[in-house]
Amino acid sequence: xxxxxxxxxxxxxxxxxxxxxxxxxxxxxxxxxxxxxxxxxxxxxxxxxxxxxxxxxxxxxxxxxxxxxxxxxxxxxxxxxxxx
Numbered sequence: 001x002x003x004x005x006x007x008x009x010x011x012x013x014x015x016x017x018x019x020x021x022x023x024x025x026x027x028x029x030x031x032x033x034x035x036x037x038x039x040x041x042x043x044x045x046x047x048x049x050x051x052x053x054x055x056x057x058x059x060x061x062x063x064x065x066x067x068x069x070x071x072x073x074x075x076x077x078x079x080x081x082x083x084x
Contacts, residue, residue, distance in 0.1 A: 002054055007061045009071050021049055
């Protein structure tokens with residue numbers, strides 16, 4: 001919500017992003033608990049988002065938008081950065 005607010009994303013995009021982050025956090029928690037193959041700890045390890053990277057993502061998003069790109073393109077860039 002913070003990143004979308006600063007970058008000027010629409011309410012629909014912000015709602016979608018929050019919903020997807022909760023869904024992915026839940027799926028990651030299940031994978032950690034169930035221990036699927038070599039992945040997971042087999043312990044109750046709740047996965048979630050972190051505030052540690054917000055400053056860097058906001059800076060990258062603002063630079064991308066300042067270069068003349070759309071907000072949706074900036075959000076796609078940020079998701080790619082997080083994935084890597």
